[in-house]
Amino acid sequence: xxxxxxxxxxxxxxxxxxxxxxxxxxxxxxxxxxxxxxxxxxxxxxxxxxxxxxxxxxxxxxxxxxxxxxxxxxxxxxxxxxxxxx
Amino acid sequence: xxxxxxxxxxxxxxxxxxxxxxxxxxxxxxxxxxxxxxxxxxxxxxxxxxxxxxxxxxxxxxxxxxxxxxxxxxxxxxxxxxxxxxxxxxxxxxxxxxxxxxxxxxxxxxxxxxxxxxxxxxxxxxxxxxxxxxxxxxxxxxxxxxxxxxxxxxxxxxxxxxxxxxxxxxxxxxxxxxxxxxxxxxxxxxxxxxxxxxxxxxxxxxxxxxxxxxxxxxxxxxxxxxxxxxxxxxxxxxxxxxxxxxxxxxxxxxxxxxxxxxxxxxxxxxxxxxxxxxxxxxxxxxxxxxxxxxx
Numbered sequence: 263x264x265x266x267x268x269x270x271x272x273x274x275x276x277x278x279x280x281x282x283x284x285x286x287x288x289x290x291x292x293x294x295x296x297x298x299x300x301x302x303x304x305x306x307x308x309x310x311x312x313x314x315x316x317x318x319x320x321x322x323x324x325x326x327x328x329x330x331x332x333x334x335x336x337x338x339x340x341x342x343x344x345x346x347x348x
Numbered sequence: 349x350x351x352x353x354x355x356x357x358x359x360x361x362x363x364x365x366x367x368x369x370x371x372x373x374x375x376x377x378x379x380x381x382x383x384x385x386x387x388x389x390x391x392x393x394x395x396x397x398x399x400x401x402x403x404x405x406x407x408x409x410x411x412x413x414x415x416x417x418x419x420x421x422x423x424x425x426x427x428x429x430x431x432x433x434x435x436x437x438x439x440x441x442x443x444x445x446x447x448x449x450x451x452x453x454x455x456x457x458x459x460x461x462x463x464x465x466x467x468x469x470x471x472x473x474x475x476x477x478x479x480x481x482x483x484x485x486x487x488x489x490x491x492x493x494x495x496x497x498x499x500x501x502x503x504x505x506x507x508x509x510x511x512x513x514x515x516x517x518x519x520x521x522x523x524x525x526x527x528x529x530x531x532x533x534x535x536x537x538x539x540x541x542x543x544x545x546x547x548x549x550x551x552x553x554x555x556x557x558x559x560x561x562x563x564x565x566x567x568x569x570x571x572x573x574x575x576x577x578x579x580x581x582x583x584x585x586x587x588x589x590x591x592x593x594x595x596x597x598x599x600x601x602x603x604x605x606x607x608x609x610x611x612x613x614x615x616x617x618x619x620x621x622x623x624x625x626x627x628x629x630x631x632x633x634x635x636x637x638x639x640x641x642x643x
Binding site: 325 | 378381382388389392494498593594616617618619622623625626627628632636637639640641642
């Protein structure tokens with residue numbers, strides 16, 4: 263919690279990106295190509311956010327980068343599997 | 349029993365055995381989860397070809413309801429409601445049957461047959477014609493809402509050029525999956541409109557037949573026999589598994605965050621809040637997405 267309060271601007275930026283991503287899915291429902299592009303963009307932004315945030319915090323390690331990458335990949339697989347089943 | 353409890357704790361709770369991080373949050377577990385989800389999609393893709401035919405979308409759609417909802421949308425924007433034309437409905441039904449028989453999901457058939465051929469074959473001398481298609485929807489309302497959410501389909505539904513409507517609802521096997529296709533034909537004849545130079549109003553990316561010629565009225569052939577028992581909906585099962593996976597990870601992350609914060613555990617890893625936010629967005633998207641395709 264202490265860390266969260268300390269890096270509030272970082273988290274606000276991340277929440278902004280994620281909320282815009284979710285809203286885009288809602289507003290452009292049934293537009294597969296747009297949703298695909300949004301999903302990829304948000305996943306990349308998430309990994310980039312993690313890299314920049316940890317870099318500033320001076321605790322960026324390969325394991326941390328891989329963790330963000332894997333969480334993003336898992337999210338993308340879930341979204342893609344749903345988009346292409348609709 | 350204690351052994352099982354220990355294994356579950358190792359999987360979901362931060363403790364010494366998992367280096368103070370729930371095992372399911374370790375990179376190796378995330379890789380396994382990702383590949384398990386991909387593997388499920390592979391099963392769904394190959395099941396129609398090699399396994400029992402159990403995939404399908406249950407639907408309860410009536411043509412009358414589609415027309416009623418379409419006219420409701422038109423009246424709401426001040427347009428005249430469309431009149432049901434039985435010839436257009438026959439043509440729409442024939443288009444749906446053609447899609448099932450030739451196993452395609454498109455405005456134009458693989459052999460190049462345009463939607464307008466069905467108008468002409470059934471003797472509908474159109475001045476303007478349009479087509480909307482929908483599949484995999486569970487009810488008429490969600491299909492109409494999906495069309496209204498797409499600008500090109502909405503344009504068809506709310507066009508003042510059309511005076512008549514015909515709906516075909518066919519159920520059958522499309523690419524190994526039992527589904528319901530809705531074909532929505534719009535039209536107006538020369539008698540309906542002021543005679544100016546003929547231009548066919550077309551659905552997206554479809555070119556109308558330039559010279560409508562009335563041929564003998566064909567009867568729609570019977571669609572392939574639908575699968576008698578639908579056991580698994582590809583979309584709903586994927587959604588269920590996705591929600592369960594994300595829900596589980598969110599729960600474990602919350603516990604992990606609380607425990608590591610209270611115990612003041614310092615470790616190298618991603619931010620729990622960031623992972624929670626990202627997976628929260630994935631959960632929201634999974635809840636937003638609904639079954640059904642339109643073209």
